[in-house]
Amino acid sequence: EAGVVQSPRYKIIEKKQPVAFWCNPISGHNTLYWYRQNLGQGPELLIRYENEEAVDDSQLPKDRFSAERLKGVDSTLKIQPAELGDSAVYLCASSLVTGADEQYFGPGTRLTVT
Amino acid sequence: DAKTTQPPSMDCAEGRAANLPCNHSTISGNEYVYWYRQIHSQGPQYIIHGLKNNETNEMASLIITEDRKSSTLILPHATLRDTAVYYCIVRVYTNAGKSTFGDGTTLTVKP
Numbered sequence: 001e002a003g004v005v006q007s008p009r010y011k012i013i014e015k016k017q018p019v020a021f022w023c024n025p026i027s028g029h030n031t032l033y034w035y036r037q038n039l040g041q042g043p044e045l046l047i048r049y050e051n052e053e054a055v056d057d058s059q060l061p062k063d064r065f066s067a068e069r070l071k072g073v074d075s076t077l078k079i080q081p082a083e084l085g086d087s088a089v090y091l092c093a094s095s096l097v098t099g100a101d102e103q104y105f106g107p108g109t110r111l112t113v114t
Numbered sequence: 115d116a117k118t119t120q121p122p123s124m125d126c127a128e129g130r131a132a133n134l135p136c137n138h139s140t141i142s143g144n145e146y147v148y149w150y151r152q153i154h155s156q157g158p159q160y161i162i163h164g165l166k167n168n169e170t171n172e173m174a175s176l177i178i179t180e181d182r183k184s185s186t187l188i189l190p191h192a193t194l195r196d197t198a199v200y201y202c203i204v205r206v207y208t209n210a211g212k213s214t215f216g217d218g219t220t221l222t223v224k225p
Contacts, residue, residue, distance in 0.1 A: 004157070040217070042215025042216050042217055043158065091157050091158075093157070102160040103158075103160065104160070105156075105158045107155070107157055108157055
């Protein structure tokens with residue numbers, strides 16, 4: 001079984017530039033999550049999707065962050081414009097349904113904003 | 115969701131049992147205890163979860179105290195590959211997205 005796929009693995013951009021991250025969840029998983037992980041800290045939830053509906057985006061900085069999950073499968077997280085403080089690892093996870101025992105995480109995208 | 119307290123770091127000798135504690139004194143009756151770990155440069159990996167009974171799987175054992183205010187994750191025979199950050203999370207079963215990972219315990223297994 002293929003795991004959660006994320007791309008790119010690494011991205012370096014200058015501040016004020018846009019950036020996008022892509023996630024392909026495990027086949028059949030209805031729930032998809034985006035987390036941000038700062039250095040030395042645990043992951044923090046940004047947004048959760050159930051199928052194509054964003055059911056929890058309370059932690060997403062909506063002035064510069066946006067996300068979409070077309071057709072309830074792949075998802076894209078975008079930052080525009082990026083700021084120095086956005087440097088972090090962006091993790092995507094999926095689970096069969098919300099509340100499932102396990103969330104399966106991808107390897108993450110390490111973003112560096114210079 | 116209840117907050118958890120974990121020691122920032124622990125060492126363990128290879129082949130010995132690693133016992134990782136977690137305090138969750140404000141846990142509610144419907145909140146489960148979950149453990150994940152994160153090996154360097156990888157995403158977190160689910161280990162085990164439980165409500166009030168002790169649980170065991172192929173990776174680890176979870177011991178939850180009778181009052182449910184604390185728990186211990188046990189890796190029975192730690193290997194070098196078990197070196198990772200271990201997160202204890204308390205959450206309602208239906209509230210996966212509200213998991214608060216905290217800063218975890220960095221376990222270093224030494225030869």
